[in-house]
Amino acid sequence: MIQDPSPKRTPLETLGEFALIDRLTSMVQLTQKSTTLGVGDDAAIVNHGGKDSLLSTDMLVEGVHFDLTYMPLKHLGYKAAVVNFSDIYAMNGKPTQLLVSLAASNRFPLEALEELYEGLNLACKNYGVDLVGGDSTSSMSGLVLSLTAMGEVDKGQAVRRSGAKPNDLIVVTGDLGSAYMGLQILRREKTTYEADPNFQPDLQGHEYVLERQLKPEARQDVAALLKDLDVKPTSMIDISDGLSSELLHLCKQSVTGCAIFEDKLPIDPATIRLCEEFGLHPATAALNGGEDYELLFTVSISDWDKIKGNPNLTAIGHMSDADKGSFMINQAGDQLPISAQGWTAYTTEETQK
Amino acid sequence: MIQDPSPKRTPLETLGEFALIDRLTSMVQLTQKSTTLGVGDDAAIVNHGGKDSLLSTDMLVEGVHFDLTYMPLKHLGYKAAVVNFSDIYAMNGKPTQLLVSLAASNRFPLEALEELYEGLNLACKNYGVDLVGGDSTSSMSGLVLSLTAMGEVDKGQAVRRSGAKPNDLIVVTGDLGSAYMGLQILRREKTTYEADPNFQPDLQGHEYVLERQLKPEARQDVAALLKDLDVKPTSMIDISDGLSSELLHLCKQSVTGCAIFEDKLPIDPATIRLCEEFGLHPATAALNGGEDYELLFTVSISDWDKIKGNPNLTAIGHMSDADKGSFMINQAGDQLPISAQGWTAYTTEETQK
Numbered sequence: 240m241i242q243d244p245s246p247k248r249t250p251l252e253t254l255g256e257f258a259l260i261d262r263l264t265s266m267v268q269l270t271q272k273s274t275t276l277g278v279g280d281d282a283a284i285v286n287h288g289g290k291d292s293l294l295s296t297d298m299l300v301e302g303v304h305f306d307l308t309y310m311p312l313k314h315l316g317y318k319a320a321v322v323n324f325s326d327i328y329a330m331n332g333k334p335t336q337l338l339v340s341l342a343a344s345n346r347f348p349l350e351a352l353e354e355l356y357e358g359l360n361l362a363c364k365n366y367g368v369d370l371v372g373g374d375s376t377s378s379m380s381g382l383v384l385s386l387t388a389m390g391e392v393d394k395g396q397a398v399r400r401s402g403a404k405p406n407d408l409i410v411v412t413g414d415l416g417s418a419y420m421g422l423q424i425l426r427r428e429k430t431t432y433e434a435d436p437n438f439q440p441d442l443q444g445h446e447y448v449l450e451r452q453l454k455p456e457a458r459q460d461v462a463a464l465l466k467d468l469d470v471k472p473t474s475m476i477d478i479s480d481g482l483s484s485e486l487l488h489l490c491k492q493s494v495t496g497c498a499i500f501e502d503k504l505p506i507d508p509a510t511i512r513l514c515e516e517f518g519l520h521p522a523t524a525a526l527n528g529g530e531d532y533e534l535l536f537t538v539s540i541s542d543w544d545k546i547k548g549n550p551n552l553t554a555i556g557h558m559s560d561a562d563k564g565s566f567m568i569n570q571a572g573d574q575l576p577i578s579a580q581g582w583t584a585y586t587t588e589e590t591q592k
Numbered sequence: 593m594i595q596d597p598s599p600k601r602t603p604l605e606t607l608g609e610f611a612l613i614d615r616l617t618s619m620v621q622l623t624q625k626s627t628t629l630g631v632g633d634d635a636a637i638v639n640h641g642g643k644d645s646l647l648s649t650d651m652l653v654e655g656v657h658f659d660l661t662y663m664p665l666k667h668l669g670y671k672a673a674v675v676n677f678s679d680i681y682a683m684n685g686k687p688t689q690l691l692v693s694l695a696a697s698n699r700f701p702l703e704a705l706e707e708l709y710e711g712l713n714l715a716c717k718n719y720g721v722d723l724v725g726g727d728s729t730s731s732m733s734g735l736v737l738s739l740t741a742m743g744e745v746d747k748g749q750a751v752r753r754s755g756a757k758p759n760d761l762i763v764v765t766g767d768l769g770s771a772y773m774g775l776q777i778l779r780r781e782k783t784t785y786e787a788d789p790n791f792q793p794d795l796q797g798h799e800y801v802l803e804r805q806l807k808p809e810a811r812q813d814v815a816a817l818l819k820d821l822d823v824k825p826t827s828m829i830d831i832s833d834g835l836s837s838e839l840l841h842l843c844k845q846s847v848t849g850c851a852i853f854e855d856k857l858p859i860d861p862a863t864i865r866l867c868e869e870f871g872l873h874p875a876t877a878a879l880n881g882g883e884d885y886e887l888l889f890t891v892s893i894s895d896w897d898k899i900k901g902n903p904n905l906t907a908i909g910h911m912s913d914a915d916k917g918s919f920m921i922n923q924a925g926d927q928l929p930i931s932a933q934g935w936t937a938y939t940t941e942e943t944q945k
Contacts, residue, residue, distance in 0.1 A: 249702035251730070259728055262702065263709045267716075267723045271688050273744065274722040283724035285689055287744045288642020296740060298693040298727045335624050336638055340651040340738050348601035349615065356616045363620075369627040370620045371636035374651045374738075375612055377604070383731070385651060385693050385738030391626065391640045 279492070280400050281329040281476060282390065291397055293334075293390035295326035301381035309425040312351055314453045316358025319384050322479065324366050325457035325532045327390035329477035331398040333462065336371045336389040337363060342378035355384075366459060398536070403474035403493035407537040407558045410472075412458050412551055414505040415482055416521060419528025420513040421445070421452025447509050455532045461551070468545045472536035481529040483577045487565060489537065489558075496563035497577070499556030502570055522567070526577070608932070632845070633753050634682040634829060635743065644750055646687075646743035648679035654734035662778040665704055667806045669711025672737050675832065677719050678810035678885045680743030682830035684751040686815070689724045689742040690716060695731035708737075719812060751889070756827035756846035760890040760911045763825075765811050765904055767858040768835055769874060772881025773866040774798070774805025800862045808885045814904070821898045825889035834882040836930045840918060842890065842911075849916035850930070852909030855923055875920070879930070 251259060264278045275284035275291060282295035299305060299319055307315070320337060327334040339359060343352060352375075363370050368388070428440040442449055457477070465472065474493050476485045482504075490497050504525045514521040537558055538546065546552050556568075565577040604612065617631045628637035628644060635648035652658060652672055660668070673690060680687040692712060696705060705728075716723050721741070781793040795802055810830070818825065827846050829838045835857075843850050857878045867874040890911055891899065899905050909921075918930040 247701075247703050251696065251698055251700065251702060251705075254702060256728060259702070259705070260726070263705055263728065264723065264726075266709065266713050268713075269722045269724070270720060271722045273688050274724055277722060277724040278726070283689065283691070285645075285724070285742060286642070287640065287645050287688075290640040290642075292638075292640050292645060292742075294689065294691060294725055294740075294742060296691045296693050296725055296727055296738070298695055298729050298736075298738060300695045300729055300731050300736075302732045303695075303730055335626050335640075336636065336647065338636070338647060338649045338740060340649050342651055342653050342656075342736060343604065345604055348603060349607060349612070350600050350602060352604075352612070352616055356619065360619050360621075367623060369622045369624045369630060370617070371622070371627055371630040371638070372647055372649055373613070373617075373631070374649055375609060375616070376651050376653055377656055378653050378736070379655045380733045383651075383653075383695060383736050383738075385649070385727075385736075387647075387649060387691060387740040389638060389645075389647065 276397070276399065281326040282332070284330070284397050286394065290391045291394050293327050293330050293332045293392060293397065294387065295323055296385065296387040297323050297326070299384040301383065308429055310453065312354040313358035316355040317362045318453070318455055319386055320359050320362035320368070321366070321455055321457045322532065323386045323388035324362070324368065324459070325477040325479070327388050328457050328459060328461065329475050329534060330390070330392060331396060331462055331472070331475060332390035332392035334366060334368045334388050334390040336369050338387040339370060339373040340375070340385040341373070342376045342383040344378050344380055344382070347382065366457070398472045398475040399492070400474050400476050400489050401492040403489055403495050403537040403558050405495055405558050405560050406540050407473050408540055408543060408554045409486070409497060409499060409535070409537055409556045409558060410546060410552050410554050411478070411482070411505060411533055411535050412461055413531070413533040414507045414510070415478065415531050415533060416506050416514070416524030416528045417448045417451040417510045418455060418530035419524045420510050420517070421448035421450070422530070423513070423517055424448060425452065447507065448513060452530065455530065457532050458534050461534050464551060468549070470538055470542045470545050472538055475534060475536035478531045478533045478535050479529060481527040482535065483526040484529070485535050486577055489535070490561070490565050493558070494561050496559040496561050497556060497565045498559055499567050501567055503553060503555040505553040526567070629750070629752065634679040635685070637683070637750050639747065643744045644747050646680050646683050646685040646745060646750065647740065648676055649738065649740040650676050650679070652737040654736065661782055663806065665707040666711035669708040670715045670807055672739055673712050673715035673721070674719070674808055674810045675885065676739045676741035677715070677721065677812070678830040678832070680741050681810050681812060681814065682828050682887060683743070683745060684749060684815055684825070684828060685743035685745035687719060687721045687741050687743040689722050691740040692723060692726040693728070693738040694726070695729045695736040697731050697733055697735070700735065719810070751825045751828040752845070753827050753829050753842050754845040756842055756848050756890040756911050758848055758911050758913050759893050760826050761893055761896060761907045762839070762850060762852060762888070762890055762909045762911060763899060763905050763907050764831070764835070764858060764886055764888050765814055766884070766886040767860045767863070768831065768884050768886060769859050769867070769877030769881045770801045770804040770863045771808060771883035772877045773863050773870070774801035774803070776866065776870055777801060778805065800860065801866060805883065808883065810885050811887050814887050817904060821902070823891055823895045823898050825891055828887060828889035831884045831886045831888050832882060834880040835888065836879040837882070837932055838888050839930055840932045842888070843914070843918050846911070847914050849912040849914050850909060850918045851912055852920050854920055856906060856908040858906040879920070
């Protein structure tokens, strides 16, 4: 009945998620005095007269972001909330409220949604966040979750992606790549189970990587740690899509290049062992695996003494001038360009070595 | 692989949307000092030290909430934003920021999503709201939109659903039932078109009801109007699901009953004519049609002189003690119970007359 007036059709697959968002939001104009920061960071910054409020939203679609064959609903609820809180921590803030909307098809009974809410409530309890609103509706297929977290930070104290300078040190919390190897274990067990339904999954010995995948935690401790160390990051982001993707976000928005060192990447021994088992290069899991929910930030070189030797923090490289590009220096001393295309592109490069 | 541990399965269809939300949020505990009001109103109230911030979220699913055969994407974007703003106005607030998440299957090209964003941006421009964030992802089927609006109101000045007292006057803005009749027209044209694809839809003469359905506006004027009149509502809600459903929300949360008068319901002459054509009672369209996005509020009886005769406002009845129940008094003087079940239940009753 309604004719499509636009003869041009650009398939979404030809754009990445970030290019799509850039394109869609290119016409957005900000006019509110209360808007301090709009689209393009881990969270927006709004000020209604007191502290700065932080707002971040995430949408999770069954079959795209999660697979209920190996993700119990309670874990899904927990993870969905934590992932949102992580965006607030990545602004140097503290999450305070959460809104939860869900669309569920009629294959989900009430009890399933109650399990999901158990996970959401547990995350809210563990992180001191109030679930204050939401919406629920039916869907034509599967489960869609949309969460919006609100947080607070002292006025002007939010840390953006855009403040890094050349020579700033690049620091990550915790270790990288484990969540991705947890996913590999779960996928392998699912494939085996599908071939033989009598197969009993054996997940023993893989507790750490499975927990990193199924019940990740956000780094609520880092803001206080940095305050104690008297360090204010110049830029910060959380690692959801993988180190390489997040590094490129910081470089793009700070207008810098970067150099990181493969031998500095913090990777857990269990993850390294699994990478060997799966025939993957550990650096590839760390760079492109994603879902670690660690924080990646930059600090002035003059803060090096304050963070040196802290078991929670690892310096992995430094920012550089934008025209130098973004590289990882491997153990042989080769400079490998860091790619935004993530997994596939980088794997190809790794495989070619 | 994961066994369902809960043998009990309660189908979602056996619960209404509101019962489901009540059930899911029954375990929610609020602990944040900054949370003034949680789940259960048009918006949550949060205070980070300045004005009160209002937060409201809505999820819209293709095939459930909209049909793209007669809802152009630009209109969908506009309406989705306006519907969210309406929730903020229903708290006596002013929307200031908007977050937009969408999941789209690959049948949508970039140009389709750009059209959707054109509508979102136009609504933001018309209402002075900043689009500050969001998420975009792929979906397995169709389009899912999740919008979160943030607003502001002077501290303590938000109007909740819970403040009405017996004898308070019940007032509505604008007119009711038109958006529903616009939907009837669109559905009729779609059916005719499906039977004969060469059929050219004739929507002439139905501009008003179609605009109410396809491009509704939220009542951004009412807060200022009431301020000018020196009237503060005791309770307020926006009419999204239909007058009867919203009245019952106010009664439940204010612990009152209510009595409204059929002959007081403000219904546009074009809507009345269409109701006759479709064989519907106009009061049924007004009570159960929904999507009018007018405001429904209560005021103290002592404010009657201030609102009397205002062309934007219609007093339709009054609140009563809770044990009196909730009724509409028809032109014959009969008391008809107001039902939360909306359309179907009430239509049956109408048909039996």
